[in-house]
Structure formats: C-alpha cells, structure tokens
Amino acid sequence: MTQMTTNRRTLFVFAGALTLSLAFASSAQAAGAQTITAKNAWVRWLPNNLPAAGYVTLVNASDKPVDLVDISSSDYGDAMLHQTVSNGSSQKMVMVDKLTVPAHGQVAIAPGGYHVMLEDAKHKVAPGDTVHLRLKFSDGETLDTPFAVKSPAQTK
Ligand SMILES: [Cu+2]
Numbered sequence: 001m002t003q004m005t006t007n008r009r010t011l012f013v014f015a016g017a018l019t020l021s022l023a024f025a026s027s028a029q030a031a032g033a034q035t036i037t038a039k040n041a042w043v044r045w046l047p048n049n050l051p052a053a054g055y056v057t058l059v060n061a062s063d064k065p066v067d068l069v070d071i072s073s074s075d076y077g078d079a080m081l082h083q084t085v086s087n088g089s090s091q092k093m094v095m096v097d098k099l100t101v102p103a104h105g106q107v108a109i110a111p112g113g114y115h116v117m118l119e120d121a122k123h124k125v126a127p128g129d130t131v132h133l134r135l136k137f138s139d140g141e142t143l144d145t146p147f148a149v150k151s152p153a154q155t156k
Helices: 002-031
Strands: 036-044 052-060 066-073 076-087 090-095 099-101 106-109 114-121 130-137 142-150
Touching: 036 130, 052 099, 052 130, 052 142, 099 106, 106 114
Parallel strands: 036 142
Antiparallel strands: 036 052, 052 106, 052 114, 066 076, 066 099, 066 130, 076 090, 076 114, 130 142
C-alpha cells in the first residue's frame, strides 16, 4: 500500500514537470524566435574601472508591446537599466524596472535618455572588445546581444 502511494506520487510529479516543460516550449514557440531584435549595441567604456554605459536600440516585430524586464552580463557583475533625468541644470540617474518596446515599434537606449549601467567588470574590458549582455523580456524571450566596446573619443 505504501509502495503504491509512493509510485503514484512520483508519477504525479513527473506528469507535472512534463506539462510545465511542454507549456514552456509552446510559449517560446508562440513568441517566435525573433520577436525582439537588437541593433546598434555598444558600450561607452571609461578608464580606471569606472562604470560603463551600454546602449542599444530594441525593435519589436510583433503586434503586442513587450517589456524589457531584466539585464545580466557574463562580463559584468552588475547590469542595471537607468534613466538620466534632467532637473534644471543638474542631472541624476534613476533605476528603471522595465522598458516597453511598442508593438511594431522600437525604443532606443541612447545617450541622454536610458543607459545600461555596467559595473564590477569580471575581467579587463578595453575599447575594441566585445561584451555580452543578456536581455530578458516579458514574453519569456531572452536575447544574448554582443556590444562593441568604444572609448569616449570614439563616440564623440
Ligand atoms: Cu547609470
């Protein structure tokens, strides 16, 4: 009797895991491989281990808005979406939880507006390098995006 209960429970857990993985596969399929694409991805590098800023334009090919909800990097310990806000003559940065890419539209993470603050480099990063950011979206899609590292002089 005890044996039967255990077997049944095992089977139940297994069925649950199977359903979950099937649901995951079908949602990834529904989203399509290329709902969001990234273009013009680059990093403004600063010397002396100062935080760098990542910039990219995100294009949404679908008919639904999609939010950028998380950013991580294998090259930096910390990657956060910030917005530069002007306050008269002064500027400050605020954290941004999510950024909406409009349906059939695009959003630019660009100087003067949004930037991806990149801190705590895991290894030496220099102009000419390529770093990778993983962008995660509200539809479950992730985008591994190469960013070209540029010196401040190259971006003027
Ligand atoms: Cu910042």
